[in-house]
Amino acid sequence: MQPKNIRIKDIAAMAGVSEGTVDRVLHKRGKVSETAAKRVRQVLDEINYKPNLIARTLGTNRNYRIAALMPDQKLDPYWKQSFEGISAGESQLAQLGIHFTIEHSFFDPHKKESFQEAALKVFHSRPDAVLVAPLFYYASIPFFKELSEAQIPFILVNTYIQEVKALSFIGQDLFKSGRLAAELITKGQPSNASYAIVHIDEDLTNSVHLKEKERGFREFCQINLNASIHSFVLGTPQSSTFRDQLTKVLKTPELSGIFVSTSKAYLVAPTIKHENAAVRIVGYDLIKQNLECLQNGTIDFLINQNPMRQAKLGIQTLANYLLFKKNTPPLHLFPLEIITSQNVSTYLSHEGNLSGIIV
Amino acid sequence: MQPKNIRIKDIAAMAGVSEGTVDRVLHKRGKVSETAAKRVRQVLDEINYKPNLIARTLGTNRNYRIAALMPDQKLDPYWKQSFEGISAGESQLAQLGIHFTIEHSFFDPHKKESFQEAALKVFHSRPDAVLVAPLFYYASIPFFKELSEAQIPFILVNTYIQEVKALSFIGQDLFKSGRLAAELITKGQPSNASYAIVHIDEDLTNSVHLKEKERGFREFCQINLNASIHSFVLGTPQSSTFRDQLTKVLKTPELSGIFVSTSKAYLVAPTIKHENAAVRIVGYDLIKQNLECLQNGTIDFLINQNPMRQAKLGIQTLANYLLFKKNTPPLHLFPLEIITSQNVSTYLSHEGNLSGIIV
DNA sequence: GCGTAATGTGTGTGCGCACACACATTCTCA
DNA sequence: TGAGAATGTGTGTGCGCACACACATTACGC
Numbered sequence: 037m038q039p040k041n042i043r044i045k046d047i048a049a050m051a052g053v054s055e056g057t058v059d060r061v062l063h064k065r066g067k068v069s070e071t072a073a074k075r076v077r078q079v080l081d082e083i084n085y086k087p088n089l090i091a092r093t094l095g096t097n098r099n100y101r102i103a104a105l106m107p108d109q110k111l112d113p114y115w116k117q118s119f120e121g122i123s124a125g126e127s128q129l130a131q132l133g134i135h136f137t138i139e140h141s142f143f144d145p146h147k148k149e150s151f152q153e154a155a156l157k158v159f160h161s162r163p164d165a166v167l168v169a170p171l172f173y174y175a176s177i178p179f180f181k182e183l184s185e186a187q188i189p190f191i192l193v194n195t196y197i198q199e200v201k202a203l204s205f206i207g208q209d210l211f212k213s214g215r216l217a218a219e220l221i222t223k224g225q226p227s228n229a230s231y232a233i234v235h236i237d238e239d240l241t242n243s244v245h246l247k248e249k250e251r252g253f254r255e256f257c258q259i260n261l262n263a264s265i266h267s268f269v270l271g272t273p274q275s276s277t278f279r280d281q282l283t284k285v286l287k288t289p290e291l292s293g294i295f296v297s298t299s300k301a302y303l304v305a306p307t308i309k310h311e312n313a314a315v316r317i318v319g320y321d322l323i324k325q326n327l328e329c330l331q332n333g334t335i336d337f338l339i340n341q342n343p344m345r346q347a348k349l350g351i352q353t354l355a356n357y358l359l360f361k362k363n364t365p366p367l368h369l370f371p372l373e374i375i376t377s378q379n380v381s382t383y384l385s386h387e388g389n390l391s392g393i394i395v
Numbered sequence: 396m397q398p399k400n401i402r403i404k405d406i407a408a409m410a411g412v413s414e415g416t417v418d419r420v421l422h423k424r425g426k427v428s429e430t431a432a433k434r435v436r437q438v439l440d441e442i443n444y445k446p447n448l449i450a451r452t453l454g455t456n457r458n459y460r461i462a463a464l465m466p467d468q469k470l471d472p473y474w475k476q477s478f479e480g481i482s483a484g485e486s487q488l489a490q491l492g493i494h495f496t497i498e499h500s501f502f503d504p505h506k507k508e509s510f511q512e513a514a515l516k517v518f519h520s521r522p523d524a525v526l527v528a529p530l531f532y533y534a535s536i537p538f539f540k541e542l543s544e545a546q547i548p549f550i551l552v553n554t555y556i557q558e559v560k561a562l563s564f565i566g567q568d569l570f571k572s573g574r575l576a577a578e579l580i581t582k583g584q585p586s587n588a589s590y591a592i593v594h595i596d597e598d599l600t601n602s603v604h605l606k607e608k609e610r611g612f613r614e615f616c617q618i619n620l621n622a623s624i625h626s627f628v629l630g631t632p633q634s635s636t637f638r639d640q641l642t643k644v645l646k647t648p649e650l651s652g653i654f655v656s657t658s659k660a661y662l663v664a665p666t667i668k669h670e671n672a673a674v675r676i677v678g679y680d681l682i683k684q685n686l687e688c689l690q691n692g693t694i695d696f697l698i699n700q701n702p703m704r705q706a707k708l709g710i711q712t713l714a715n716y717l718l719f720k721k722n723t724p725p726l727h728l729f730p731l732e733i734i735t736s737q738n739v740s741t742y743l744s745h746e747g748n749l750s751g752i753i754v
Numbered sequence: 755g756c757g758t759a760a761t762g763t764g765t766g767t768g769c770g771c772a773c774a775c776a777c778a779t780t781c782t783c784a
Numbered sequence: 785t786g787a788g789a790a791t792g793t794g795t796g797t798g799c800g801c802a803c804a805c806a807c808a809t810t811a812c813g814c
Contacts, residue, residue: 090492379575
């Protein structure tokens with residue numbers, strides 16, 4: 037078994053130098069004569085050296101601190117799932133004997149100031165890395181600038197911000213997401229149908245997020261059929277006018293489908309189906325209330341953004357980077373998972389099974 | 396940072412014994428006096444000891460041999476993806492410094508004897524563990540009996556065989572798969588529609604596999620609507636009668652959808668759509684030809700079985716078991732992934748991104 | 755009561771790597 | 785030319801665990 041598993045020791049022997057010199061060449065530290073460096077590099081090339089990463093972590097007994105700057109998990113079930121993903125990543129690493137300290141910072145997803153305040157605190161705590169869902173575009177730019185200058189690596193989840201040099205973005209292609217919603221909602225429907233896009237409890241002007249989905253939805257409809265699309269922005273479900281606004285949506289002539297751009301489809305689905313059972317409804321995410329609607333047939337399709345796995349992957353990616361210096365693709369786009377009443381159970385059980393050491 | 400990261404050394408100190416004694420208690424080896432054992436166990440309970448798994452692998456420098464008994468990857472693109480999954484698992488482990496030797500054994504998925512022969516060879520090579528796709532029910536039972544008796548752990552992929560004591564089964568719920576296909580194919584269709592189930596190039600009598608899918612499909616249709624279902628078994632696409640058989644399928648009155656039970660939908664989709672564009676087609680798997688059909692609209696939905704990830708997980712699960720003695724749920728059912736023209740690209744790129752050390 | 759066997763228990767080594775340290779050699783300038 | 789800096793290079797230690805080995809203690813038979 038000589039071919040596999042070549043150690044630094046072997047390389048040193050092959051190059052006729054000491055282990056220390058090989059180490060210096062590998063890590064570009066200390067001084068090495070050009071002669072020795074050349075010999076080592078040559079051997080390195082020849083054998084295609086792959087360090088034993090498992091051994092590498094042993095010695096470095098640093099306790100890395102990762103800051104997680106996310107919307108408050110108590111305010112939204114979607115962000116609760118993100119939180120659980122972070123915890124899952126944390127405990128997976130703990131199992132491996134890697135003890136990351138994760139410092140959670142929460143903000144209110146509706147309040148820009150809340151984000152800014154939390155971001156400031158995160159920055160001052162000087163973590164080794166940051167995982168963040170930058171819901172507020174303009175508020176986050178200076179934060180990322182600071183992080184970059186301080187050489188603190190960070191990963192973006194959920195919301196893509198192109199301008200900053202994040203280690204990676206983990207999320208979905210929202211434009212494609214909108215197109216997919218359109219495909220699902222229009223398939224097999226009459227050609228003279230019309231559709232509604234409904235945004236619930238969101239400030240649309242600030243949300244590039246939802247606009248992208250809408251753009252995708254409209255583009256698909258425009259290219260593939262000539263349906264008429266109407267978009268609506270509904271206020272908070274607590275407001276007295278919520279019901280009236282919804283009635284207005286339902287008055288759309290030839291209405292055949294409603295696309296709810298957030299995870300809040302459950303707020304409108306039962307009412308809509310009650311008034312007009314033929315309307316197809318597409319929404320987002322596997323949160324409890326949506327699952328019920330899926331089961332009782334009031335929601336037809338959900339597109340799963342899988343916040344849990346996104347967050348978990350964020351932690352894992354940071355671990356790979358900090359521990360192994362392993363780089364990652366700058367864009368990690370998640371699959372657009374289509375959930376229906378018939379496959380939802382398979383998704384729910386699958387997640388629970390991913391608890392191996394090596395996964 | 397005392398609470399985390401408690402070593403055997405610490406436990407030994409706390410229990411007032413030597414590291415060796417703690418080791419003996421942990422691994423139930425050697426002789427330990429009841430007094431000492433009790434003290435150690437007490438400390439162990441108190442602190443909830445979690446061994447550093449990463450350190451554990453360091454010393455044990457065994458080279459495990461895993462036999463992979465799968466259909467020949469050259470005969471079918473589906474099995475090619477399985478093969479790639481195994482390779483992916485292998486190289487991920489190699490990156491970690493764990494060098495598993497994977498011994499591939501291929502068989503012809505249409506020939507029982509081929510399986511039996513390969514299985515015999517696998518058994519005689521006495522691997523440390525086996526990953527197998529037991530396509531042939533009766534032929535595989537004695538093989539698993541032998542493995543069990545020889546205490547060789549094995550994992551089943553793709554085809555579930557309840558009777559044997561496999562470490563785990565990794566695959567999909569085929570009954571649910573059939574139900575899902577029915578949901579996708581019937582949604583929004585007229586109530587008097589009829590549907591065809593098409594099995595291509597398979598010996599249906601031997602295939603519990605396909606019968607389960609058909610059963611699920613029929614059950615969904617029966618409960619949710621009163622559509623008429625017709626099933627067809629088509630021979631090999633090379634046969635002269637293939638075209639005639641297909642024409643017969645298309646003559647089904649009020650035909651609104653065709654469910655192809657294997658990954659071979661691409662063999663019939665273009666012809667069908669050419670004859671009758673309104674027929675909706677549902678098939679399986681992201682193989683090249685199917686992808687083309689999805690893009691040009693001749694296939695409407697694919698259900699992804701993700702053979703690649705199944706196989707990769709199989710290897711990873713065996714690694715977890717052999718290295719860490721980490722047990723695994725006996726049933727690992729994969730999500731039934733729905734693929735359409737609009738989300739297919741997101742699935743394809745996602746797989747390529749899962750190459751981290753810790754994933 | 756002695757020798758031997760059985761039963762406990764502690765210590766030492768190595769896994770592959772990172773990193774600190776010690777040492778050897780050459781260079782530089784007074 | 786010699787002191788001291790600068791530049792190379794080799795050795796040693798520890799990470800946490802598994803496992804081999806050495807050693808201490810007790811039990812048992814004669």
